[in-house]
Amino acid sequence: IRCHSAKTNAPKPKMNLLDNASNLLTNFLSGGRMGSMPMAEGAVSDLFGRPLFFALYDWFLEHGSVYKLAFGPKAFVVVSDPIVSRHILRENALSYDKGVLAEILEPIMGKGLIPADIDTWKQRRRVIAPGFHALYLEAMVKVFTDCSERTMLKFEKLLAGEGRKGGKTIELDLEAEFSSLALDIIGLGVFNYDFGSVTKESPLIKAVYGTLFEAEHRSTFYIPYWKFPLAKWLVPRQRKFQKDLKFINDCLDDLIRNAKETRQETEIEQLQKRDYLKLKDASLLRFLVDMRGADVDDCQLRDDLMTMLIAGHETTAAVLTWAVFLLAQHPSKMKKAQAEIDSVLGQRRITIESIKKLEYIRLVVVETLRLYPQPPLLIRRSLKSDKLPGGHKGDNNGYAIPAGTDIFLSVYNVHRSPYLWDNPNDFEPERFLVKRVSQGIEGWAGFDPSRSPGALYPNEIMSDFAFLPFGGGPRKCVGDQFAFMESTIALAMLLQEFDIELKGSPESVEIVTGATIHTKNGLWCRLMKRQDIQSL
C-alpha cells in the first residue's frame, strides 16, 4: 500500500540532486523490509505554522497506527498504537536508544538518564531510581505545599494591591507563574536549592530559562547548525548558550561539593533508618551523596541533576497550565473540583492523606495528561533490526524494521485515539469515575486495577499502554509520582482560594511545542478571590 497524504495539493519541498540520491538510497535500504508499511509523504510546508504532533495525528487517522513518514531524505516510523508502544518501550526496550533526542540533549544533559546510551543508563538508573522511594515522596509533600503557598501569597498580595485601587481581579500569565513554582520545587526537591523564582529574578534563573529555550530551539530546528565547527563561538545565541550552561554547571558543582563536605554520620543514620521527617535536607542530592558515599563521580552527578532540573520543571508547569486552561472552559467542572476541595480540606492545609481523598482533582490532572501529554512524542532509534507486532486493531501483521530506524511514538495519538477512547478530544475527568472491579479490587473504568493494586493514579500497566503519560518499561519517568503529587497539590491549593477565568478566548491561546506543549504568548487569566468557600 502506498497511501498519499491528504495534503497532496500542498506544495512539496523542492528537492535537490543530493536529496534525490539520498531518497533512493533510503528506499533501497529500507524498501524491502518496510515496504508494506503505509507511507505518508509530508510536504515540509505541512509542518509550518502548527506543531508537528498535529500533523502526525491527521496522518494517523488517514494511514493507520503505524506508518512511515518521509520528508525528503529523512524517514521516520510513526507509532500510535498501545501494543506496538508496549513492545518498543517495554518488551524490547533495550534494543532502542534515544536517537535524535540524545543528539539534541547530550550537549545539555551530558550522559544524564534521558539521553544516556543503554550501558550508561543501566548503571545510572540503579543509582537514581531508589531515591524516589515512598518516604522521600512523603517528605516532598511539605516542599510542594510550602512552595505553592508562596505562590498563593504572591497572588493575594497582588489582589490586595488591586483592592486598594478598588479592583477585585488580577490578570496574570499563569503559565509563567507555574513555571516559577515548578522551578522552585525541583530546586528544593532535587538539590535543596531555593531558586525563589516565584518572587525574584536571578542570573541563575535566567541561565536556566536560557538553557531551556535553547533545548527547545534545537528540538524544533531541522538543521543541527550548532554542530558545525566554530558555531559555538561565532553564532551569538550559541555563545550565550555556552555561557548559560557553564553558569548552571558551576552552581551544580558548588552544590555537589557542599553536599559532600557536609555529609554527616547522624544524617546518614537517619537516612538509613528512613527517618525522613527528621531530616533537615531530604533532597535527592543528599540521598545520592549520603547513600552512595563521598566518592561518587561528580561529573555523573552533575549530569543527573541537570537532567532532572530540565525533565521535572517544564513538564509539571505544562500540566498545571493545561489543567487550568481546560477547567476555565468548563466552569461546572471547576465548581465540582472546588466543591471536592471544600469538603475534603475546607480551609486546611493539604496532606498526603487528603491527596487520597481528592479523587476528582487527581482525575483532572490525569485527564489533562491524557489530552496534553508532555512530551507529546517519544523518540527512539532501533539499535538492531526488529519486528513490530500487529497493532491492537489487528489490521496488520506487524512490520519488520531495520537497525537505525528512527521512530516517533506519538503518545498524543494514543491518548486521543478514537479506537481507544470515547469522545477522545473532550475533557471528561468523569470518564474515569465509572468504577470497575477486577479480582476484588476497585479501579477506574477501562483500566484493570488488579494489574497495579493501590495505585493512586491510572497508569500504563493497568491500561495496557492506552494511557502512558510517563512512558513505560525500563525507561519510564523516575519522577512520575513526584509529578502527580506536585500537580495535584498545586492545583488544589490554587482552586481552594481562587476563581479563574481565561482573559481571552480559548482560540487565542495558541499552542506551540518544543519538548513540551505550551502556549505561544502565555496563559493569561483573571483571578478573583473565591466568595463561595464552604468551610466545614
Ligand code: HEM
Ligand atoms: C523520563 C514525562 C516529571 C525525571 C520521562 C519520560 C516521560 C516523562 C514521558 C519517558 C521519556 C522516554 O521514554 O523517552 C514526565 C512528565 C512529568 C515528568 C509528564 C510531569 C508531569 C518528572 C520529574 C522528574 C523527572 C518531576 C524528576 C524529578 C525524569 C527522568 C527521566 C524521565 C530522569 C528519564 C528516565 C530514564 O530514562 O530512565 N518523563 N516527567 N520527570 N523523567 Fe519525567
